[in-house]
Amino acid sequence: MxxxxxxxxxxxxxxxxxxxxxxxxxxxxxxxxxxxxxxxxxxxxxxxxxxxxxxxxxxxxxxxxxxxxxxxxxxxxxxxxxxxxxxxxxxxxxxxxxxxxxxxxxxxxxxxxxxxxxxxxxxxxxxxxxxPSVAYRGRKARKAAAVAVREARVDASESLIEVRDSGRKATKKARKAAQQAAKDAGKTSRRARRKAEKVTAKQYAKAQKAARKAGDSLHV
Incomplete structure (x- = not known):
């Protein structure tokens, strides 16, 4: 006092x-x-x-x-x-x-x-x-609560934007991965087809050679 x-x-x-x-x-x-x-x-x-x-x-x-x-x-x-x-x-x-x-x-x-x-x-x-009076403390508490609410809204908005951006990036990455996988699958398929064609050509050549030998044997 x-x-x-x-x-x-x-x-x-x-x-x-x-x-x-x-x-x-x-x-x-x-x-x-x-x-x-x-x-x-x-x-x-x-x-x-x-x-x-x-x-x-x-x-x-x-x-x-x-x-x-x-x-x-x-x-x-x-x-x-x-x-x-x-x-x-x-x-x-x-x-x-x-x-x-x-x-x-x-x-x-x-x-x-x-x-x-x-x-x-x-x-x-x-x-x-x-x-500080009760009224002053009450006003101060209300202001602090209002600031906290605004900050929480800003943080929530920023988090939502980050999540949305992350989702977009993940979608792009997944799309690229899918496209690359499709390309790789196409390349593998073409290689397998060429290999199969080569094997078939070799077998056909061997069959023709064997047929000519068999024909020569009959003539003798």
């Missing part, structure tokens, strides 16, 4: 703790001011139909969360709890409806102070103390 956070968090938490304790101890007046908000959120959030108890509980949550924020324990979660209970613990009074100038100025000052506290708590919810 930096020195700025060590100072800023207790300063922000002090009025929140004070207001939370005050609301928890004396919830009746705050429950009356928070009734419009409670009437709207009690149904969806399934809150008890007891404004005083809800306001007291919200005050206690604000006081505890403010204390944790002041000492730097679970600061983002604590700030989120403060923001969630702010509509009940820090009700915004419509100062513009007040006709008394003095009361209007007082309510306006309270209104501005409340907005400032809520704004500070909102900033605390996103303070990651210099560490």
């Amino acid at each position: 930096t020195i700025v956070r060590r100072i800023a968090r207790p300063l922000l938490a002090a009025p929140l703790i004070q207001s939370g304790v005050e609301v928890a101890r004396h919830p009746a007046s705050h429950a009356e001011a928070a009734k419009p908000v409670l009437n709207q959120v009690s149904g969806p959030l399934r809150l008890p139909n007891d404004p005083v108890m809800v306001v007291r509980s919200a005050g206690a949550v604000t006081a505890v969360a403010g204390s944790l924020l002041a000492v730097g324990r679970l600061p983002r979660l604590s700030a989120l709890a403060i923001v969630a209970t702010a509509p009940v613990v820090q009700p915004i009074e419509p100062f513009w409806k007040e006709k008394d100038p003095t009361l209007r100025r007082e309510k306006q000052a309270t209104f501005v102070k409340t907005l400032g506290l809520i704004g500070g708590a909102l900033l605390a919810t996103v303070d990651t103390q210099g560490k």
Whole structure:
């Protein structure tokens, strides 16, 4: 924790703790001011139909969360709890409806102070103390995944091209081998035919020679 956070968090938490304790101890007046908000959120959030108890509980949550924020324990979660209970613990009074100038100025000052506290708590919810936030890590992971997918597609395309080229080369090689085999077979066939013709010619010559000898023997 930096020195700025060590100072800023207790300063922000002090009025929140004070207001939370005050609301928890004396919830009746705050429950009356928070009734419009409670009437709207009690149904969806399934809150008890007891404004005083809800306001007291919200005050206690604000006081505890403010204390944790002041000492730097679970600061983002604590700030989120403060923001969630702010509509009940820090009700915004419509100062513009007040006709008394003095009361209007007082309510306006309270209104501005409340907005400032809520704004500070909102900033605390996103303070990651210099560490990458979950959203940032998520975006980085998505980018890394997208890059990996693109690289995988490129590798797959290159592999497909290599396989296709290898197939073409293998086909050409096989065709050449088949053609060469056919040529060799043709040459072998021609040689065999010539050899057979030579053998046949020799045998024919021998037969003629034997026939002439036989004829000469008969004449004698």
